[in-house]
Amino acid sequence: MIKITFPDGTVRDYKAGITGLELAKDISPALAREVLSVTVNGEVTDLTRPINSDASIRLHKWDDEEGKHTFWHSSAHLMAEAIEQLWPGTKFGIGPAIENGFYYDIEPGNGHELTDDDLILIENKMKELASRNQPIERREVSKQEAIAYFTKKGDEYKLELISELEDGTISFYSSGTFVDLCRGPHLPSTEPIKAIKVLSLAGAYWRGDEKRKMLTRVYGITFPKQKMLDEYLAFLEEAKKRDHRRIGKELELFTFSPKVGMGLPLWMPRGAEIRASLINFLTSILKKRGYKIVATPHIGNVNLYKTSGHYEKYGESSFRPISTPQEGEQFMLKPMNCPHHCEIYNATPHSYKDLPLRMAEFGTVYRYEQSGELHGLTRVRSFTQDDAHHFCRPDQLREEFKSIIDLVLYVFRLLNFNEFTAQVSLRDPDHKEKYIGTDENWERAERDIIEAAAEMNLSTVVETGEAAFYGPKLDFMVKDAIGRKWQLGTIQVDYNLPERFDLTYNGSDNQKHRPVMIHRTIFGSMERFVAVLIENSAGKFPLWLAPDKAVILPISEKYNDYAKNVLELLNNSDICTLIDERSEKIGKKIRDNELKRIPYLLIVGEKEEQTGTISVRRQGEGDKGTMKPEEFIKYIKEEIKREIAV
């Protein structure tokens, strides 16, 4: 007998060799029908694997990430089986579950090139295979046997994967006719896979290396119920309506012009208004927190970037230097503001008493992103960072870093940005050549970040290989409408640039000391932040950010004069207001202006003119009653004050 500990702490005796599925059946037949995988002593495994010794277990249903993961992983195998039957000789790379669904990287047999038309073929084949309720079976194999199998099959991708595995840890899973090298876990059979959608095709480099062959990646998603698939597809449709590129066009916030150049955003008046409001908002907070605002040029001598190390790292792959009539003289569009800020630091002597020094700039930078990477406002070639650099003594670093975390959290809270992930981005210890600086400084900086975050009780995820080339970062990530993650704020500890620029301060010992630098942004860039703001609000901005606060809708042209009086009154009170003088019915005017997401619609007709009032309608909410314009001004100002109660 073995002892099984359940998540609620109860311990029960079972005979050795019992499986997760049998445990579920023992609890209830209903659970057995829904359970997808089981965690045994912290490892997620198959429901059909015998448990031979005392263990604590957790059964996973669809609602658990582990359950979904198992479901989609098995679905990837099902898709592979379908593809292999449709195009024999297909070679398979990897086929994991992802956040929403799964993919498989393949090289179709006989040189077949997959097109979108093939997606439906794959989908139908999958449905056919799934309906057979084939068991998915695990088999442990020796390395030799594994190599023999895939050598015979002629699949060099699997062979490469096997070559990196230890003998004795290799397992095969078979479902129907398809046998795959796989660690698992999997469903006991394909029976639960009821709803299937093969979504899209994409190219993906083998092992993520752009120097290696590009395989075809097939994306799909499956569900245990058709209704869930329908809901998911409906969600994707809905999300498209929140796409910032679409809303940006609808609400005339920004545009791009091929004549200006791809990836170079043009802010239209309404978008520029939002951008300016955000800058003003942040500037007022920065001043309260002891920042000094600076301004620097959009170009810098190429030697500046040779000193900083950016030229060596990015010089070849970015905008080319600008030549001047002066022989040998070259300038570059600035790809970041830090070197300029270092030179501001160097312009004056610094005492240990002056530090920390916080230097902020809304600095526009230029980076030659590859054409395929451009994406609306989130990935552009010219953008304005809400950049700042803190120059501090080593003993101040921890507190300084923590104060920035506090600032980021404070701003996010004011803006109702609750769904973010704090990510500690460390260097890849296997590829140290990609980074500059000494091991000692790197280890120190990484420790600083991890400990500062911990002291702030910030829950973080750690990603290795995501650091900047000069230092580790704490990144604040948020999701867009369809769940893609974007980095907004970032805080970076840097021991390198102070050395490269020979930054110093005089210590109490009257000796020269080296300050530490922290790079940080809150929004990341104005462009990306506005994009994320649009996607999260669906274009319905909080009142204080709305470019136009109100629109006056006269019932008929007879009341246009009265409407203009009100308009003047509101605009003179700093409430940006429009007027809709068209000869349309009031219902039409309301509809059109509701769709423009203007927060307040002010209706004036005979009644209002006679009593000197306006009828107030809140966008998305409806009629709020009648009030005097003066009352409305007070009302709206109160609301704005509440929204950004700093």
Added chain:
RNA sequence: GCCGAUGUAGCUCAGUUGGCCAGAGCAGCUGAUUUGUAAUCUGCAGGUCGGGGGUUCGAAUCCCUUCAUCGGCUCCA
């Protein structure tokens, strides 16, 4: 940059196997209407069918090329 897809009016989209002057709705402009809380009616105008080249008696439609966009990959100081 790479893989796949797309590109028709300001916007959203139709356009059959190549065949008369390329269509609709919305937006715009006209005129009528003077309206009370999510679409009043009339008329008009608007497109070298992304650009360039080719095949053909004939191309939005087929081929080549180029640019841009979309979904991924790679990249993201």
